[in-house]
Amino acid sequence: MxxxxxxxxxxxxxxxxxxxxxxxxxxxxxxxxxxxxxxxxxxxxxxxxxxxxxxxxxxxxxxxxxxxxxxxxxxxxxxxxxxxxxxxxxxxxxxxxxxxxxxxxxxxxxxxxxxxxxxxxxxxxxxxxxxxxxxxxxxxxxxxxxxxxxxxxxxxxxxxxxxxxxxxxxxxxxGGYTVRTTHADGHEVRLYPVATAERGTAHMRLTATGRAGHGSRRNDDNAVVTLIQALSRLASHHWPTRLTPAVQAFLERAAPALGIEVDWGDMDVTLHRLGSAAKVIENTVRNSTTPTVLSAGYKVNVIPGVASALVDARVLPGSEGDLLAEIDRIVGPGVRREFVQQQQAVQAPVDTPWFDAMAESLRAFDPEGIVVPFCMGGGxxxxxxxxxxxxxxxxxxxxxxxxxxxxxxxxxxxxxxxxxxxxxxxxxxxxxxxxx
Known part of the structure; x- marks a missing residue:
């Protein structure tokens, strides 16, 4: 060859x-x-x-x-x-x-x-x-x-x-790619995020059951309505900020390099201050639950007895139990939850010789680069x-x-x-x- x-x-x-x-x-x-x-x-x-x-x-x-x-x-x-x-x-x-x-x-x-x-x-x-x-x-x-x-x-x-x-x-x-962003005084800063964590995957199916019947008749046990209401509550839920060690370390190292202060009590304010660098962590300061697939019914004048949806949930390290308990509370007792795919979150130590060696290798070829840890949003x-x-x-x-x-x-x-x-x-x- x-x-x-x-x-x-x-x-x-x-x-x-x-x-x-x-x-x-x-x-x-x-x-x-x-x-x-x-x-x-x-x-x-x-x-x-x-x-x-x-x-x-x-x-x-x-x-x-x-x-x-x-x-x-x-x-x-x-x-x-x-x-x-x-x-x-x-x-x-x-x-x-x-x-x-x-x-x-x-x-x-x-x-x-x-x-x-x-x-x-x-x-x-x-x-x-x-x-x-x-x-x-x-x-x-x-x-x-x-x-x-x-x-x-x-x-x-x-x-x-x-x-x-x-x-x-x-x-x-x-990880290890260039993120170009701007210092508070206007000059360019090149960040190099290295992933030390990634959110877990919890793909799940939510299923509502009800009483099948004719579409023209009143039905207070409509599976479609039950499911839609549950999904609406889930989609509109604002998950609280939860800073993992990787995200906290990112903020501690990126903020001084960008000339900004972290507002630890209001992460939305901090994300705004980060400017384009916010893209590195904006999806990993909290858990997420995103409805992606809906399935119900087979004819317009028939109320189906079953309706289901797929939800893409992403789980920060150490938070799975709390997330699932909150999902169950939000969707209510009339909706059954089951996993389609479940994979654990990943979390490695930030302050290790491994990370230091990666940082040194990057700086050897871009001496002005700022190497920061981060948590991946996907898997x-x-x-x-x-x-x-x-x-x-x-x-x-x-x-x-x-x-x-x-x-x-x-x-x-x-x-x-x-x-x-x-x-x-x-x-x-x-x-x-x-x-x-």
Whole structure:
């Protein structure tokens, strides 16, 4: 396999259509891209294993031996699947992997084939220069992150936990990227949020039952009405502020860098003072419950006996019991609650040598950058690996140029990643993995 620049390697990975359709279905599966990754790992002297729960839903795991066996290994995980893309909405074919205008374009460019490409590029550097890291690095390129992880990380943890059992920490997606914001005096500040926590997932079904009947007749036990009223109360509920250690640490470190004061008694005021930096934490200062799917009835003149809804609840670390009790109080006794999917929150210590090493690696290539912890609003495969007692961080370094809205890229139309950002990410990742 010829040596490729990181942007070329990212484009190659994008050309594998690894669309995850959800509900356990994949368009083509991850087998082809897994074989490509495994071939690259073999070329740099590693011995990768392809592991599958089902044919074509492939995972690749390998271990890079370090120089000091006394040090606990670090896990680096990245997913190979992507969400669907409607080509009619795009200005470029979403799986063509085009490089133009200083960007690599295509589905998965930032979620997260950029990290896969950066990691493979670092390994090629090490192989060419004869470099070994201080500690063992366990690599996991996994399937199915964009759905349940049951063909990827969660399955690996259940069936192959011995591959990760001695890992002390892990890094994965959604952290270490540039957030450009403004100091109170007007000058630019570049923040680099590193995820030390993420909210838990509590996808649930709410079901109301009542008396079926004719639509023209009075019915005081209408399941649809009961459900709608419950959802209205839930959707309008203002969840109280609840600051996790990650969010509190973000505020303590970001506020001085931005020249503002934190109003600990009024988080809405604080979010306003943060300006564009508020986007980093605005979804994680409280829990959330968002109704997303409604289902009831089959004919306009028939009152159904059952109505149901799906609710996407996101749970801050340490708050699940309180959240569920409050949901039950809000929806009332006439509505039954059951989980569709439940995954625990992730929370790693903020003040650790792991975080310090990430911060040092970022500052080595952007000395004016301010590295801050944060809590992710959504979820990653960290939810699987944390079950093994591993401290999980979101750290996929990427430099974002001015004027580029990185937050719109993941799962968005015309997803693309800056070439200069990829090269920055390779340098930061190389320094971190070789020195931590």
């Amino acid at each position: 010829g040596e490729l620049a990181v942007e070329e390697l990212c484009a190659e990975l994008i050309r594998f259509d690894t669309t995850n359709l959800g509900d356990g279905k994949s368009l083509l599966g991850e087998r082809a891209i897994a074989e490509f990754v495994a071939a690259h790992l073999t070329d740099v002297g590693l011995t990768p294993a392809l592991l599958e729960r089902d044919p074509k839903r492939s995972n690749v795991v390998a271990r890079v031996p370090g120089t000091d066996p006394a040090l606990a290994p670090l896990l680096v995980h990245a997913h190979l699947d992507v969400v669907p893309a409607d080509a009619s909405e795009w200005s470029v074919p979403p799986f063509a992997g085009e490089i133009r205008d200083g960007y690599v374009w295509g589905r998965g460019a930032v979620d997260m084939k950029d990290m896969c490409a950066a990691l493979l590029t670092v390994l090629s550097r090490w192989s060419a220069a004869g470099i070994r890291p201080r500690r063992d690095i366990v690599l996991a390129f996994v399937a199915d992150e964009e759905d349940s992880g049951e063909w990827g990380a969660h399955w690996l943890v259940e069936e192959h936990r011995d591959l990760f059992a001695d890992c002390a920490a892990a890094i994965g997606e959604s 990653t495969d960290a939810k699987a690996f944390v079950r093994l007692g591993i401290d999980c961080f979101g750290f996929a370094p990427l430099f974002i140029p001015a004027g580029h809205d990185h937050k719109l890229m993941a799962h968005g139309v015309d997803e693309r990643v800056p070439v200069e950002g990829l090269r920055f990410g390779v340098n930061v990742l190389d320094r971190f993995l070789s020195t931590v």
